[in-house]
Amino acid sequence: MSNRLIETLAGAAVIAVAIGFAAYSYSRAGIDTVEGYEIKASFNRIDGLVVGNDVRISGVKVGSVTGQELDPDTYMAVVKMSVRADLSLPMDSSAKVASDGLLGGKFVSIEPGGDIDMIQAGGEIEYTQGSVNLEDLIGQVIYSSTSSSE
Incomplete structure (x- = not known):
């Protein structure tokens, strides 16, 4: 009976530590939504982009x-984004769906333009580039290498 009590207490301690670690990780990860104004952009492809993904300028989450x-x-595909209220984006800004490396997640990367007019709340980024389908690229490389060797 004493062994079962010790095992139960050890299991409870492990679960408590795991819950504490998960809560700490969530609070430090910065995955909460950013309060600000909403803009949108239309893309031909948004493969892998999901609600909650980052919107970044120069690699900084905004x-x-x-x-x-x-x-x-x-x-x-129309993507709606919330951008920090203290940022003003020029009208000729561009957006693209980018990747955090070969196996990383997707995010929207905004490249600010130089226009003097700014995008208002509810406005749209006109210049966009959709996500690149990695499987298609690999297939093209394989196909081009096999057809050139024949």
């Missing part, structure tokens, strides 16, 4: 992806 939908007229 916002979060808050929504995705398909435009039924253009069949483009």
Whole structure:
């Protein structure tokens, strides 16, 4: 009976430490949404981009992806983003779906332009580049290497 009590207490201690570690990691990860104004951008592909992913400028998180939908007229993916209220983005800014390395997650990278007019809340980034499909690229490399050796 004493062995079972010790095992139960040890198991409870392990679970408590795991819950504490998870809570600490979540609070330090910076995955909360950024409060600010909402903008949107239309992309031809957003493979791997999900609600909650980062919006970055020069690698610094300045916002979060808050929504995705398909435009039924253009069949483009419309991504809604919340950007920090203290940032003003020029009208000629561009956005692209980028990757955190070969196996990393996706994020929206914004490249600020030089226009004097700024995007207002609810505005849209016009210049976009969708995500690159890694499987298609690998297939093209394999196909081009086998067809050139024949």
